[in-house]
Amino acid sequence: MRRAVLDATLDLLHRDGLNGVAVADVAAAAGVHETSIYRRWGKKENLIVEALLDEAEELIPIPDTGTLRDDLTAYATSLTTYLMSPIGTAFDRALAALGDDPASVHTRSQYWQARTARSTSIVTRAIERGEIADVDPLRVIQMLVAPLHFRVVMTHEPLTPDLPAQVVDIVLNGLKGGPEVAGSK
Template sequence: MSAAGTVRPGGRTARTRAKVLQAALEEVGERGFDAVSVEDIAVRAGVHKTTVYRRWETKDRVVAEAFVEAIDSTIALTDTGDIRDDLRVIARTVLVTVQSTAVNAAVRTLMSGGHSSEHVRRFLLGFFDERLVQVTPVIQRAIERGQLPQGTDPVLLYKHAIGPLYYRHFIMADPLTPADAVMTADAALAAARAGTFVLPLASPEVPPSRATHT
């Protein structure tokens, strides 16, 4: 993902930009979106506030660009031929991601009111949507190989494979390890193979002329 219309400068300007974006992540990660101002970001970055306003204009823009810059939205995808191994790799990758400064700041922002910002909201929705787009073919191939039931919903399986990691990290503050990621992936796979994530077929509507009246 890259910020639309963003031209990355070089030299001293690039170093200043990097300091400002890192400062934005750290400020939001520590204090939450609503509590942070452009002035706070500038002070932390060691630059004048006009430098930030001149390039980004608003806090929303600088925070959104900081997220885009910091988070690599590509999941480590594999095609091992075994959905168990594929899901484990995905879960371990997500674990590393949720423990990163950028994602911690992003989630803190979402929970503290950042969703009201169009720039930040667009980034967060795009980030998670892109992840789903990337992982869906992995699950679809497993269905085609007969490793998952026909009709398995890739979105539901993915959410249950990685959702507990987000919950335990951000809500429970558990110290997670790669073994926890493997356990979560295996639990989601067991549920999927039991048909838990198979979407029910829509029931055909009964034509009015054939409906039974009592």
């Protein structure tokens, strides 16, 4: 049942966008009762977040290449590709536009906590390998993804193929990192 409901939710999201998803339509498409959906997910927003997190597992995998630079670049590249898709752009903007009421705060927190819980493993592995000093993995991931989300949500600037590597260089080398930081060649 869970798989059928999540697949139906994703189909509707891709076809009709975030505002086009109704629990009644998901239930009909999945062949389940609406009450089953409400019993499991509580509300539509929880269902949408879980469906998008499920999709993100596939579209934005957590790489393990053996090096921090390659892992961060692969992760940022996958995220960029997702954010450039219509559903990725729409979801990012809708998540940012959620209000500050308790339900919206919970939905937004739920999504970001789930995503960062997995993505911080990239940094944790690098620390364990002795590749970098003991740093806060969450801060590293936030510094990596913030410029990408900023362009989608705030400035509506395009995400270019070279942007992930440029951001990785700045994160890893800092502003005094030397020629690699110039990355805007």
